[in-house]
Amino acid sequence: MENGNGASRINRCLIERERRRHMKSLFSKLFALLPPQPIKMSVPELVDQATAYVKQLQKKLEQYKQMKVQLEEKRACATAYTMKSRMIPPVLNIRDLGSNLEVHLITGLNMEFALSDFISILQEEGAEIISASCHHAGDRAIYTILSQAIYPRIGIATSSVHERLKSLIG
Secondary structure: OHHHHHHHHHHHHHHHHHHHHHHHHHHHHHHHHOOOOOOOOOHHHHHHHHHHHHHHHHHHHHHHHHHHHHHHHHHHHHHHHHHHHHOOOOEEEEEEEOOEEEEEEEEEOOOOOOHHHHHHHHHHOOEEEEEEEEEEEOOEEEEEEEEEEOOOOOOOOHHHHHHHHHHHHO
8 A cells, every 4th residue: 555655655756846846947038028137036026016016007007098088089080170170161363464374272182183194284285384482381382383384485374274274273
């Protein structure tokens, strides 16, 4: 019967040794997750340090969640502002200066059109682009295109240009 008790005792010792090895491995992993420590700590100190560190991380997480909410609110306000600026109706002004034509367009910042479309229309109507510029003023964009007639004797059909540009901006 002693063989049975001896084998069982050895088995328990092996199980206990494996449990301790496993616990040591887990504590090593836990210690590796903590910020570097200047001194070696005992297991209870390690657990206390880990607990404090987790609480600190939870506070940071809560702060980041609050920051996220604030940023989302700011983003919503900015989107509302953008939508408001989108509602500014475009204003088109064309000045016929003889063989030159000056086009001014004032829109909201998010008006969806391509300046290249304006330039293409002017070129199709017989204008050569001298300069084009864009300036932002508050919630508005101001576009200025200066062009001259490719053939000064023929000129530029201002009314046709005006109609085509109007149809482009809606």
